Amino acid sequence: MSLGIADSQSNFFDDMAQFCEKTLPKDSIYAFLHDERNRLFPDEAFVDLFSGRGRQSVPPSVIATVMVLQRLQGCSDREATERYAFDARWRYAAGVGSYDVSAWPIFSHTVLVGYSCTPEATFL
Numbered sequence: 001m002s003l004g005i006a007d008s009q010s011n012f013f014d015d016m017a018q019f020c021e022k023t024l025p026k027d028s029i030y031a032f033l034h035d036e037r038n039r040l041f042p043d044e045a046f047v048d049l050f051s052g053r054g055r056q057s058v059p060p061s062v063i064a065t066v067m068v069l070q071r072l073q074g075c076s077d078r079e080a081t082e083r084y085a086f087d088a089r090w091r092y093a094a095g096v097g098s099y100d101v102s103a104w105p106i107f108s109h110t111v112l113v114g115y116s117c118t119p120e121a122t123f124l
Contacts, residue, residue, distance in 0.1 A: 003050040005043045006059035006095055016099070020092040029072060033065050033093035041065065058107045065094040067112065077109040 024031050033040075041064035050057060069090055070080035084090045085106040091097065 001050055001054045001057050002052055003043060003047050004056035004059040006038075006061045014097040016088050017092055017097055020088060024089065024092070028089075029069070030089040030093040033068065034095060037061050037065050037093070037095050058111055062094045062096060063111065066090065069093060070112070077112040080112060081107060081109040 020030065020034070038061060041061040043059050043061050046060040049060075066080055066084050069075075069083070070077070073083075075083060084094065091099075
């Protein structure tokens with residue numbers, strides 16, 4: 001599987017992102033992850049985990065963001081992917097924008113299985 005790269009450019013016409021920017025508190029975890037996702041989890045930092053062939057993965061920065069929110073909110077893998085698929089705040093935090101299916105619309109909960117954290121694990 002080859003490395004999927006998230007779009008680092010915001011879509012100026014994305015109604016959902018504009019809504020979140022106006023309504024979410026600036027100190028919320030969603031706003032923080034939206035603003036800092038590329039710095040915290042640059043997709044390029046994960047390049048050695050992927051081959052150069054095959055279909056593209058879900059960008060690691062998206063997966064890492066979902067995993068942070070999953071851990072903070074105590075969700076199962078299935079619940080986390082459902083929230084990512086349907087909750088505007090999760091999609092905003094992950095930087096994927098609206099529900100346009102040409103972007104990273106949804107992914108299977110099995111993507112998170114290999115990365116699941118134990119209750120004792122913490123994010124630094």
